Amino acid sequence: MIDKLNSPQREAVTLPPQHALVLAGAGSGKTRVLTTRMAWLIQTGQVSPLGILAVTFTNKAAREMVGRVTSILPIDIRGMWIGTFHGLCNRMLRAHHRDAGLPQAFHILDTADQLASIKRLLKANGIDDDKYPPRDVQRFINGAKEEGQRPPDVEAYDSFRRRMVEIYTLYETQCQREGVVDFPELLLRAYELLSRNEPVRSHYQRRIKHVLVDEFQDTNTLQYKWLRLLAGGGASIFAVGDDDQSIYAFRGANVGNMSDFERDYAHGTVIRLEQNYRSFGHILDAANALITHNNGRLGKNLWTEQGEGEQIRVVEQPSDLAEAQWLVEEVRALISDGRDRSQIAVLYRSNAQSRVIEHALFSAGVTYKVYGGLRFFERQEVKHALGYLRLMANPDDDTSWMRVVNFPPRGIGARTLELLGDQAKAYDTSLSAAVARVPGKGGSNLSQFSMLVGRLSEETRMLPLPELVEHVIAQSGLIAHYEQDREGADRIENLNEIINAAAAFALEANMSGLPAGIVVQNPTAAEPDPMEEGLGGLSPLMAFLSHAALEAGDNQAQAGQDAVQLMTVHAAKGLEFDAVFITGMEEGLFPHENSVNDPSGLEEERRLMYVAITRARERLYFSLAQSRMLHGQTRYAMRSRFLAEVPEEHLKWLTPKQGLSDSEPRWKTSNYSGDTYGRQGGQAAPRQSTVPSKMLASGVTVGAQQFRVGQGVRHARFGEGTVIGLSGTGMDAQAQIQFREVGAKTLALGIAKLDIIQG
DNA sequence: TCCAGGCCCGTTTTT
């Protein structure tokens, strides 16, 4: 089991029971160490499978962990605490729902449900949603929860925040009444359950001997607190992560957890996995060099036993269109060289960039697959069907009630629903319970709907899950509705797919001999654990609905195995490919303009670039466009500063490298003609290029002034600076200027008075 | 109640 590991890997796997931080670089065998550690602990008899708690962020990672552990050691994973933070908290809350103050059949709101719930709340309480936009309220509430804060804990230093806190309180009341729990609430409730309930806490603390955490750099404050509490009974925390790959600060991840953990727990026990088994030397050295520009790293330098490999190919094109066309040609060349399409990845900073690339690939007939977009359980028709199903389990679920009450349309309009809402509020009941108080035609339509819900509950009470789902979907009128729609065929197909999903789910649950999806106890355990009883009562429907909420399904749009992979850099984390294109290497795009004025934001962008680079095994490309269509305007940008942070020795420019030295990265837009690039190796004849040979206009003229990217300018108030981006024309023209003293600013060229001082 | 056209906005995303 451990003889194939390198020495730091083996050291990590065989550590005595103590807290440890494993700094696992990209491609260093992180998952292997984590899973081997689990298997080793069990096999050496140091812990029973039930004494382990292993937690990940995604279901995919959790599945992979289970798969790899069981392939090393054929153990029964049932009853083991392996899963996502949310999945494990869900399980804990179901088991101890009374202590947690929840109905056992609580529903889980996904992000969209939560937003709908907040909108409904604002409306019911007459809160101005211009002043308190639902999205901001959602961010406020989730932000507070992720910090472990209930309304009284939130600092409200001004009237705006005080009102936000009031809304937070109202929202909590609403969720509690409806028996629903949002994603951050799963974690916070589970945390509070453990911290306030001594018997429950000591039960878990006594049971759990080893806590293993994957992607530790992505944990938020609350998750870390939860882990510390769980391990509080003397368990060892084995935290694996890479601070250089922390790219989720925007959703609450706190890289600081890593250094805090080292300081508070791991002390000296930090193991670095620095040998990389993925990439060739130039690629790794480029990544290493780039990331040294960040401060406050825990520190790590990747190395490989493979050779130097190829340099990174760099291509600069006049436009985003030309970039895409070049990319297609290069991809085709790779494919005709015998490379597997699925081993070619095209990465970009933002989803908007995929359009041009997709168009070019499509026109050239290259099969591709875009990651991202709507997932199965997030589709409109699927959410409607789930809405009906949720009403079967809980008619007081107002979010679901509102979602389907008039879908398909049954003559229940906004006014009727407003009336219903008023009644519900006045009598402090659910919408469902308030139906009888709404008079008139609207009321009669409502009661018909209410009767439909009641009748379906009755009819499906005794049905097995798949039949139940089938019956509810058939009777909901959804299929009939979509049959009217000439583009409804896909939706109907998805509705049928829910029935399949339910059948598959039920089958899996039966095979494990347990109520669908939720594993209760390890049958091999010496005796049933009274602390964790209570899950058996969870209906298959409830279990299926939890499953749907916690696992939204596959994230890839188009099918096709043998396809070029298109995705954002974020989506590429954890993946690897033989050949990788990093596109849009421009200031304002990568690093993104919203991050460049904030040092920590810029460092996160740099980590993102680090992640992008380290995806590549053999071949890596950087591409950039001098001009790009963005928000309906042509924008001109400088080369990304990150390009200058990679030593020249690792780069091979396929188009002439222009402009000034890297130490002073500047963009001199000039007269490069797009068809002069060649490929490395010399044999490749210059392929025909579709790039227009004449240069695009690269400047913006306003009045008598001609602005260009890279120019030096002076502003009366902001001082001297450099033009780093231009967009628009005439009165719409704007310039992004990096001022020496005051940072980057965007100025309207028609208004701001600028003197051109050079360039 | 429903639909169409206008308007606004525009980074990354898992649970």
Added chain:
DNA sequence: CGGGCCTGGA
């Protein structure tokens, strides 16, 4: 430019 959302008219 393009998509999502909202409002106003039928």
